Amino acid sequence: MIVESAEPDGALTIRTIAMPADTNPAGDIFGGWVMSQMDLAGAIAAVERVRGRVVTVAVEAMTFIAPVKVGDILCVYTKVDRVGTTSITIALEAWVRRNRLDDRQKVTEARFVYVSLDENGQKRAIPKD
Secondary structure, three states, X not given: OOOOOOOOOOEEEEEEEOOHHHEOXXXXXXXXXXXXXXXXXXXXXHHHHHXXXXXXXXXXXXXXXXXXXXXXXXXXXXXEEEEOOOEEEEEEEEEEEHHHOOOEEEEEEEEEEEEEEOOOOOEOOOOOO
């Protein structure tokens, strides 16, 4: 269930502008581009928490709420949702600022799961906070 909020939930992790090269034939930004920006933001948040390397292992949920248009500033907010032994779940929200103004709209929300890895690419325990 989508709960609309007037304010983003989490820390601003990535902010970028949607460009014409990332559009579909209808002129909307591809969902895959939005998803990749969210994965980058989620990985940043996960690396900061686990203090090491992570890889994406799952997208538990992703809901597209509204389209992203060329020129929109995409802002991705992250929050640690759950920390397990070797995995971490990050809750994400993507918001846009239309026409580079303060008019914000939530466009996507998701939960991404990452696994902590050691220098050899093997799972490693996430340090306690």
